[in-house]
Amino acid sequence: MTIRDVVVVGSGMSACHAAETLLERGVKVTLLDFGNQNDQYSGVVPDRHFLDLRSSDNKQSDYFLGYRLEGIPTGEVKHALTPPRQFIVKDTETYLPLESNDFNRMESLSYGGLGNGWGAGCAAYTDQELQRMGLSPSEMRLAYQTIARRIGVSGSIDDVSSFCSTGIEQAMMPPFEVDANITSIFDRYKNHRSTFNQAGVFLGRTPMAVLTRDFENRRAISYNDMEFWADHGASVYRPWVTLEKLKRNSNFELYKKSLVLKFSETNEGVRIDLIDRESNQREQLTAKKLILCAGAMGSARIVLRSTEKSEDRLPIITNAYSIAPCLNWRRIGKPLGRRRSSLGQLEIFLENKNAPTESRMVSLYTYRSLLLFKIIREFPLNMATGLKLMKFLQSSLVLATINHPDTSNHNKYLELVPDSLSATGDRLKVTYKYSDPEFIEINIQTKRILKTLRQLGCIPLKNQFMQPGSTVHYAGCLPYSAREKKFHLAPNGRLYGYQNVYVADGSGFTYLPANGLTFSLMANAHRIAQTLVI
Amino acid sequence: MSSNLEAQAIIFCRYLIGERPSQEIVDRYTAAIRNNFAPLNRGEKRLLRFIEILPFLVSAIDGGLAICCRESKLRQRILLLLAILETSPHYHAHFAEETFTLWRAVPMGFSIACSSVSSAFGILMVSVNKIL
Numbered sequence: 095m096t097i098r099d100v101v102v103v104g105s106g107m108s109a110c111h112a113a114e115t116l117l118e119r120g121v122k123v124t125l126l127d128f129g130n131q132n133d134q135y136s137g138v139v140p141d142r143h144f145l146d147l148r149s150s151d152n153k154q155s156d157y158f159l160g161y162r163l164e165g166i167p168t169g170e171v172k173h174a175l176t177p178p179r180q181f182i183v184k185d186t187e188t189y190l191p192l193e194s195n196d197f198n199r200m201e202s203l204s205y206g207g208l209g210n211g212w213g214a215g216c217a218a219y220t221d222q223e224l225q226r227m228g229l230s231p232s233e234m235r236l237a238y239q240t241i242a243r244r245i246g247v248s249g250s251i252d253d254v255s256s257f258c259s260t261g262i263e264q265a266m267m268p269p270f271e272v273d274a275n276i277t278s279i280f281d282r283y284k285n286h287r288s289t290f291n292q293a294g295v296f297l298g299r300t301p302m303a304v305l306t307r308d309f310e311n312r313r314a315i316s317y318n319d320m321e322f323w324a325d326h327g328a329s330v331y332r333p334w335v336t337l338e339k340l341k342r343n344s345n346f347e348l349y350k351k352s353l354v355l356k357f358s359e360t361n362e363g364v365r366i367d368l369i370d371r372e373s374n375q376r377e378q379l380t381a382k383k384l385i386l387c388a389g390a391m392g393s394a395r396i397v398l399r400s401t402e403k404s405e406d407r408l409p410i411i412t413n414a415y416s417i418a419p420c421l422n423w424r425r426i427g428k429p430l431g432r433r434r435s436s437l438g439q440l441e442i443f444l445e446n447k448n449a450p451t452e453s454r455m456v457s458l459y460t461y462r463s464l465l466l467f468k469i470i471r472e473f474p475l476n477m478a479t480g481l482k483l484m485k486f487l488q489s490s491l492v493l494a495t496i497n498h499p500d501t502s503n504h505n506k507y508l509e510l511v512p513d514s515l516s517a518t519g520d521r522l523k524v525t526y527k528y529s530d531p532e533f534i535e536i537n538i539q540t541k542r543i544l545k546t547l548r549q550l551g552c553i554p555l556k557n558q559f560m561q562p563g564s565t566v567h568y569a570g571c572l573p574y575s576a577r578e579k580k581f582h583l584a585p586n587g588r589l590y591g592y593q594n595v596y597v598a599d600g601s602g603f604t605y606l607p608a609n610g611l612t613f614s615l616m617a618n619a620h621r622i623a624q625t626l627v628i
Numbered sequence: 629m630s631s632n633l634e635a636q637a638i639i640f641c642r643y644l645i646g647e648r649p650s651q652e653i654v655d656r657y658t659a660a661i662r663n664n665f666a667p668l669n670r671g672e673k674r675l676l677r678f679i680e681i682l683p684f685l686v687s688a689i690d691g692g693l694a695i696c697c698r699e700s701k702l703r704q705r706i707l708l709l710l711a712i713l714e715t716s717p718h719y720h721a722h723f724a725e726e727t728f729t730l731w732r733a734v735p736m737g738f739s740i741a742c743s744s745v746s747s748a749f750g751i752l753m754v755s756v757n758k759i760l
Contacts, residue, residue, distance in 0.1 A: 148720055155656075155715035163664045166711050169699055427728015466723055467711045471698075476691035476750075477706055478644050479743035482736060485726045 097362055098124045098347075099628060101381035103354045103396070105129065106207025107612055108599040108619035109387035110336040111241060113346065115623035122345045124381065125337075128203035128371060129350035130185060132210075134161065135178035141326045144319035144463050145432060157323060158465060167468060174464075175211060176322050182210045189353055189371075190392065191513060191521035197412075198561035199524065199568075201391060203353070206333035208389065208566060209612070214321075214330050214437055215457070216247050216301040217258040217609035218617075222451045226605040228574030229618065230585070235261040237617035237624075242266065245331040245616070246309040247301045253291070254298030257443045257453060258609055267306045269299050270315050273434035275425050275460045275490060279550050280440055282424075286549075294445035295546050300457075300609065303331035304437065317433040319463045330437070352377070355518060356400040357384055357595060364594050369517070383626065385587075386597045387619060391508065393601050394571035395522055397581065397589065398510040407507040408571045408581055410524065411606050414498040414536050415565035418544065419461070419469070420552035425490035436463045438495070441609070442550075444543060452499050454539050455608040456547075461491040492552050496543050497608040498536050502570050503529050526562045567611050569600035587622035598622040633658040635680060640709040643686045645722045649713075656712050661705065671757050672702040678753075685753075691743055692750025696758075 102113050105127040113123045139157045140147060147154050159165040160177030175182060182202045190201050202208045218238045221231035242265035249259055250269040259266070272280065283290055283297040290297070305314045312335065313327030321330055328335050340346045352368045355376075359365075364384040368377050386393040394408050438457035446452040461469060466488060470480035505527040513521040528536065544554050575582035578590045583602040589595045598619040600611055637657040641649035649657075668676060679686045686706075693703040713719045726732070 148715075148717070148723075150717050152717060154717070155712065158715045159711055163660055163708070163711075166704075166708060168704060427726065427732075429727065430725065465711070465714055467707060467714050470710065471707050474695050475740070476687050476694060476743055476747060477710055478687060478690070479739055481644060481710070481722070482739055485724070486728050486732070486736065489725050 095362075095380060098122065098379065098381040100124070100383045100385060100626070101126060101364070101366060101379060102385045102387055104207060104387035104389065104392065104599070105205055105333060105337060106202070106387065106389060106599075107209045107212075107333055107615045109207070110333045110340065111244070111616040112385050112387055112598045112619040112623040113340055114244070114336055115620045116626070117340060117343050117345055119624075120345070121628055122347075123340075124347040124349055124379070125340075126349045126352045126354055126366070126368060126379075127205060128185070128189070128353050130181055130204040132178065132181045132204075134181070139178055139320070139324035139326075141324070142318065143432065167471065176464075178323050179211050182208065189517050190395070191516045191518075192391075192524060193511075193521055194524040194526070196562060197524040197526045198563040199391065200563070200566045201389060205350075206337065209333040212303075212332070212612055213457070213610070214303040215610045216242065216249070216262075216303050216613040217607075218260055218262050218301070219607055219609075219614055220257065220260065220451070223605070223607045226451050227607075227614075228585070228602060228604040229614075233621050234614070234617055237621045238262050238613065239265050240620055241613065241616045242301070244336075245303050246305045246312065248304050248306045249301030250299045252298035253287070253296040254300065254441055254443050257296065257455075258300045258441070262301060266301055270302070270304050270306050270435055271317065271433065272299075272439045273460050274428070274431050275422055275492060276439040276458055278424050279422060279458065279492070279552060282551050290546075290549070293546075294447060296443045296445065297440060298443075299439075300441045301613075302437065303613075304435070305329045315435060317435060319434050319436050321436040322463055349379075353518070354388065354396055356396055358400060359592055359594060383594045383596065383628065385623070385626070386595070386601075387599045389599055390568040390571045390601045391522060393597050393599055394508060395510060395520075397572060397597075399520065405509070406581060407509045409502040409573065410506055410508050410526065410568060411500040411502050411570040411603075412526070412563050413500050413565045413567045413606055413608060414528070414562065416496045416540060416557050416559045418494040418496060418547065418554040418557040419472075420492045420494055420547055420554045421487060422490045422492050422552050424551050427486050428489060430460065430462060430489035434460065434462075442543070442546060444539065444546065446539075451605070451607065453608055454499075454543060455497045456543055457495045457497075459493040459495070460489075461493050462488060494543075494547055494552065494554070496540060496557075497565060497610070498539060499608045500606045502573075502604070503532070505529065508571065524563075567606060569603040569606050569611060572597055572601040573604045574602040586625050596622060596626065632680070633661055636676070636705065637709060639679060639683045639686060640706050641713065642683070643690075644706070644710055645713060645719065650718065653709075653712055653716060657709055660708055660712070665704065665708070666701055668701050671760070672700060674760070675702055675754070675757055687743070688746040688750035689753055690750065691747030692752070692754040695747060696751055696754045
């Protein structure tokens with residue numbers, strides 16, 4: 095029987111950086127992944143500017159609308175994945191069944207995981223935030239620097255640096271250019287900076303995993319406005335960039351087409367039960383150490399299945415989230431220009447003076463490359479008038495995505511329930527309800543944010559609260575604890591009750607700050623892999 | 629069925645951009661409806677019949693649906709044609725950004741006012757249709 099050194103489960107942000115760190119240490123790594131790939135749309139989207147494609151490519155509907163017209167929204171929009179990105183959620187209904195009335199999840203069985211649709215924000219949390227998450231600020235600071243150098247991060251030193259880039263300034267490339275629409279908002283802030291700052295409002299650029307210089311075999315951003323549709327030149331970091339690099343290392347083994355079900359500890363190490371997705375046969379592997387990086391909900395499933403009589407409930411946290419389409423009235427009817435990126439370009443941080451870790455974060459995007467018909471559908475007007483109107487307004491439309499921090503409460507939990515119809519014999523049931531004080535605070539802070547947007551010249555047309563889970567930031571299912579407790583993690587990521595099982599995704603985070611967790615997922619996985627005793 | 633769908637595509641296209649669609653657009657619309665779209669319910673079929681007999685009603689009915697019944701499968705068909713047009717290079721100019729001048733703002737304001745009035749009529753039609 096072969097006993098592998100370290101088995102890593104998953105291929106997303108956490109998994110690939112845990113694996114890379116272990117390989118750098120000379121450890122042999124086997125990575126288990128379901129591995130769905132973008133077979134249908136790979137190579138279909140031409141590497142050209144959005145406006146050129148729109149005006150000349152006769153095949154553009156193949157990728158803009160999708161071969162099965164899956165890019166045309168029907169009913170309530172649950173996620174905003176473009177057709178070339180929809181492979182991210184393929185097969186999840188079958189293999190990761192989930193039941194909930196109040197939670198909108200997005201999980202992935204794709205090669206590279208949810209990182210394939212990541213918005214590229216790289217927020218390095220403050221020391222206070224890290225402590226509240228159960229993480230060591232000094233360890234995470236070093237890990238942030240390592241990850242920033244590995245993946246290529248661009249950004250600037252500005253008014254929001256203290257919220258999101260402490261310690262990684264030296265590792266950053268210059269920021270990418272901001273378009274005319276967002277620049278006008280930034281200019282208004284700069285002209286009234288002291289007034290905004292007194293009100294606890296700060297604007298600036300968070301670090302982004304976007305190259306502004308060529309790096310390794312990747313290309314600097316080409317300002318083609320196509321980031322929602324393709325990964326040309328790998329200018330925006332995705333986990334597959336790391337995975338392709340790891341595949342060239344002789345100590346690395348990629349075990350594709352496998353869905354890990356559960357584990358158990360034996361005298362030899364950890365026995366891992368999995369399903370081969372092609373043959374649908376169950377298989378077993380043994381490893382000295384197991385590192386779960388299957389995402390907070392994915393790791394929770396595996397841990398609950400591995401526990402006798404798993405009727406327990408595990409906590410879950412996710413950022414409350416709303417989207418406010420706004421009109422930047424100063425830019426109505428003015429040309430947007432050609433050279434731009436579709437990604438978030440400017441962030442607003444709203445300080446909470448009473449609770450320094452509870453800042454709110456708003457990202458500003460210009461709406462152009464997602465096509466007009468989707469937004470015309472949302473207007474309370476007939477579509478012909480909507481179209482006429484949008485021709486004037488499109489260059490001034492701003493999407494503000496509003497994120498709130500989250501902590502656990504006894505009404506936010508998940509449990510594994512038997513389901514004889516499911517491929518795994520069970521399904522996850524998620525219950526997620528805000529407490530009254532949380533709900534009130536979210537509303538108060540949202541009003542404050544909408545007022546700030548108006549002061550910046552952006553008139554919110556509406557504010558759409560999204561169902562919990564829509565932000566795709568999940569954490570806290572197996573919280574860090576200094577004391578040994580069931581379903582908790584030691585500070586080094588070890589799952590209490592086991593000697594050789596570790597969890598290196600966001601499961602341990604006991605708090606979620608408003609700005610995205612992805613950069614911290616990578617840094618935390620690196621931190622855990624670095625201290626793992628083999 | 630096919631000729632009905634072709635007639636629909638022509639009515640919707642004239643309504644959206646004021647032009648008769650190319651045969652390619654008509655073909656894509658009919659194929660998409662056949663392969664990817666659920667059939668209309670009885671009420672929606674009735675509204676569609678109105679539109680086929682009196683094409684100028686499409687604006688009012690679409691406006692009414694936008695307010696009363698946004699997820700209607702009839703509105704979904706108009707959206708489909710809009711999406712097909714937007715992703716066709718030949719019709720690209722109809723979706724390109726335009727600069728703003730006062731001379732353009734006046735007809736735009738008039739158009740929105742007319743749209744609001746016709747939507748009010750459309751709401752009435754959609755509501756009566758629901759009762760029937």
